[in-house]
Amino acid sequence: MRKLVFAAIALAMGAGEAARADAVLVLNSDEASYSILSRSSRIELARYPVGREPHHVIVTPDGKEMLIGSTVTNELLGLDIKTGERTRVVKDVIDPYHMGFSPNGKWFVTAAYRLDHVDIFHADGYRLAGRIFIDGLPSHIAFDAESKTVFVTLQQSGRLAAFDLQTQTLKWNVPVGNAPAGIVMLPDNKRLLVALTGEDGIVVVDPKDGGVQSTLQTGKGAHNFWPQGDGRLYFLSNRVEGTISLIDTTEMKVVGNVRVPGGPDCMAITPDGKELWVTQRFLRRVAVIDIEQLRVVASIPVGKSPHGVFMLQSGAAGPARGPVRAASTAEDQK
Amino acid sequence: MRDLIDIWVGLQTWIFETAVGPVLFEFGLMAWYEPGYNAVEFVMLGVVQIVVIAVGMRFFERRWPLEKSGKDDRLILVDQIYTLLNKLGIVPLAIFVVTYPLVQEIELAVRAWGFAPPRLERILPWLGDNALASFLLYFVLYDFAAYWLHRAQHAFPWWWALHSLHHSQRRMTVWTDDRNHVVDDLLITLALVLFSQLVGVQPGEYVIILMIGRLVESWSHANVDMNFGWLGNRLLVGPRFHRLHHALASPEERHIQDHNFAPVFPIWDILFGTAIYDTRNRPTGVADPAVDNDNDRGWIAQQITVFWRFARALTPKIRRATAL
Numbered sequence: 049m050r051k052l053v054f055a056a057i058a059l060a061m062g063a064g065e066a067a068r069a070d071a072v073l074v075l076n077s078d079e080a081s082y083s084i085l086s087r088s089s090r091i092e093l094a095r096y097p098v099g100r101e102p103h104h105v106i107v108t109p110d111g112k113e114m115l116i117g118s119t120v121t122n123e124l125l126g127l128d129i130k131t132g133e134r135t136r137v138v139k140d141v142i143d144p145y146h147m148g149f150s151p152n153g154k155w156f157v158t159a160a161y162r163l164d165h166v167d168i169f170h171a172d173g174y175r176l177a178g179r180i181f182i183d184g185l186p187s188h189i190a191f192d193a194e195s196k197t198v199f200v201t202l203q204q205s206g207r208l209a210a211f212d213l214q215t216q217t218l219k220w221n222v223p224v225g226n227a228p229a230g231i232v233m234l235p236d237n238k239r240l241l242v243a244l245t246g247e248d249g250i251v252v253v254d255p256k257d258g259g260v261q262s263t264l265q266t267g268k269g270a271h272n273f274w275p276q277g278d279g280r281l282y283f284l285s286n287r288v289e290g291t292i293s294l295i296d297t298t299e300m301k302v303v304g305n306v307r308v309p310g311g312p313d314c315m316a317i318t319p320d321g322k323e324l325w326v327t328q329r330f331l332r333r334v335a336v337i338d339i340e341q342l343r344v345v346a347s348i349p350v351g352k353s354p355h356g357v358f359m360l361q362s363g364a365a366g367p368a369r370g371p372v373r374a375a376s377t378a379e380d381q382k
Numbered sequence: 383m384r385d386l387i388d389i390w391v392g393l394q395t396w397i398f399e400t401a402v403g404p405v406l407f408e409f410g411l412m413a414w415y416e417p418g419y420n421a422v423e424f425v426m427l428g429v430v431q432i433v434v435i436a437v438g439m440r441f442f443e444r445r446w447p448l449e450k451s452g453k454d455d456r457l458i459l460v461d462q463i464y465t466l467l468n469k470l471g472i473v474p475l476a477i478f479v480v481t482y483p484l485v486q487e488i489e490l491a492v493r494a495w496g497f498a499p500p501r502l503e504r505i506l507p508w509l510g511d512n513a514l515a516s517f518l519l520y521f522v523l524y525d526f527a528a529y530w531l532h533r534a535q536h537a538f539p540w541w542w543a544l545h546s547l548h549h550s551q552r553r554m555t556v557w558t559d560d561r562n563h564v565v566d567d568l569l570i571t572l573a574l575v576l577f578s579q580l581v582g583v584q585p586g587e588y589v590i591i592l593m594i595g596r597l598v599e600s601w602s603h604a605n606v607d608m609n610f611g612w613l614g615n616r617l618l619v620g621p622r623f624h625r626l627h628h629a630l631a632s633p634e635e636r637h638i639q640d641h642n643f644a645p646v647f648p649i650w651d652i653l654f655g656t657a658i659y660d661t662r663n664r665p666t667g668v669a670d671p672a673v674d675n676d677n678d679r680g681w682i683a684q685q686i687t688v689f690w691r692f693a694r695a696l697t698p699k700i701r702r703a704t705a706l
């Protein structure tokens with residue numbers, strides 16, 4: 049069976065470079081599996097088992113592997129970024145709900161959403177440097193450009209916390225709004241965007257002290273970001289509203305909106321930059337949005353509660369070229 | 383198949399986004415957004431089960447009844463209330479609210495301790511490639527746990543004080559399965575949820591196991607005179623098999639109810655020597671008049687009186703002290 053499936057993927061991917069870049073990975077968080085889809089033919093090619101409750105996937109700093117966080121089994125599953133084949137399992141990473149590597153590739157940080165702690169690892173060998181317990185459901189993380197600080201949203205307490213990577217100590221912990229989830233550092237390294245899932249928009253936060261500089265209304269349940277192009281434009285999923293907003297971060301205004309039903313969550317852009325893929329968690333589908341026309345052109349069936357989405361081979365040299373980040377995000381999950 | 387899934391989740395999403403999601407959002411309960419969505423499915427599955435029982439199973443009860451209708455028919459009404467309260471999620475929601483913090487505490491303590499519940503696929507890798515085999519194995523494991531819990535319900539006096547409510551029904555029908563005291567439901571749910579987490583049943587699988595399991599159990603209480611052959615009777619628990627478990631004890635068969643405990647797969651009774659296959663028809667119920675009195679009560683009165691029965695069974699010393 050597995051051989052057959054691999055054969056099917058190989059066939060779909062073809063032998064050539066271009067064809068291999070055609071695959072898309074989606075994590076079905078409620079059924080402990082991931083789907084491999086064909087980007088061009090927009091169908092699911094195969095489904096494989098993986099740990100339990102996989103939510104997010106990231107790329108290693110060398111750009112060779114993607115790591116799937118299997119939250120309940122406390123491990124990372126490595127897949128080859130080109131072929132999708134399994135490379136290894138990193139054990140003893142507790143509750144890897146959301147994760148990220150610092151821009152310099154030195155640090156690996158996880159937010160243990162269910163267990164209320166943030167773990168800072170030396171990326172080399174995944175050796176734990178420090179574990180910081182913090183109340184309030186740590187959900188999403190982002191780094192500063194110097195790889196000195198990691199920022200973690202605390203969904204339950206409505207706060208944002210900053211930790212010093214070198215010393216693994218808390219720098220500050222301040223309120224930012226209801227149920228903060230997705231967070232990104234803008235390329236200027238001077239502004240953090242935080243999505244407020246319990247409200248109807250985002251806040252712009254000063255990375256120095258967590259002070260809220262401004263707010264922007266986007267839609268109910270603002271949740272997660274994905275950069276377009278050089279990072280001036282960001283897509284944002286609004287889970288309750290059922291829309292994706294396009295935000296111009298220089299003017300700080302919404303420049304486009306597209307309706308995506310079914311609790312849209314994580315996103316990824318195809319390597320050619322033409323399509324945005326979005327998981328529709330409730331509908332068990334992945335929506336394909338034509339970026340130029342800003343409309344949904346397809347919706348592909350996958351497994352239960354699809355969460356993270358990832359373009360094979362599109363990873364390390366991501367469009368924003370900023371911190372390598374989770375290919376998805378999300379909080380929720382009981 | 384995919385069309386069916388689309389219709390199902392389309393309806394689920396519509397109900398959730400119209401009625402449940404906005405409420406969670408308004409009250410700042412976004413951490414419950416996904417669980418709330420799953421709760422909608424639970425209720426939808428409950429409606430499906432009610433339809434299957436009321437239309438499908440009732441057809442067989444009308445066509446081939448074992449006990450003919452008579453003056454005891456009025457006893458069925460309260461069981462119908464139990465079924466509605468359970469299948470429409472009202473009792474389960476109450477149980478969830480009570481057990482959630484406890485389950486959470488236990489799960490987090492275990493996980494913080496560094497223990498990761500195994501998934502069977504770790505031990506039997508081939509399972510990963512066979513969704514059906516994997517599902518069946520989890521189902522069988524779940525049923526194994528349920529079998530032993532059911533034996534415990536009969537073995538401990540305080541638990542029997544609760545479970546006897548289920549057995550007191552003299553007029554057993556497809557509606558009887560949900561006739562349980564809420565504390566009994568709570569204990570069983572708690573135990574089965576913890577067991578499922580321990581062996582690694584996934585949320586998606588859990589819902590299907592629950593759905594199919596409960597349908598088989600409703601059917602096993604049916605008042606029908608049907609035979610499913612030697613093999614059929616040994617593969618799945620049917621009405622004859624479970625009716626024997628509900629049989630009224632007699633001087634010749636004092637411990638008749640200590641047989642046929644299995645909820646779904648009779649294999650457990652066969653393996654552990656508690657199976658009886660025969661075709662005698664016996665009346666059902668409990669000989670103890672204090673328990674039989676349940677039949678004269680409605681839902682609320684049953685819940686109150688059985689709770690007292692339970693409380694007294696828990697405190698034998700105090701009772702003796704006051705008796706002196």
Ligand SMILES: [Zn+2]
Binds near residue numbers: 532535536545627
């Ligand atoms: Zn019993």
Ligand SMILES: [Zn+2]
Binds near residue numbers: 559624
């Ligand atoms: Zn029964």
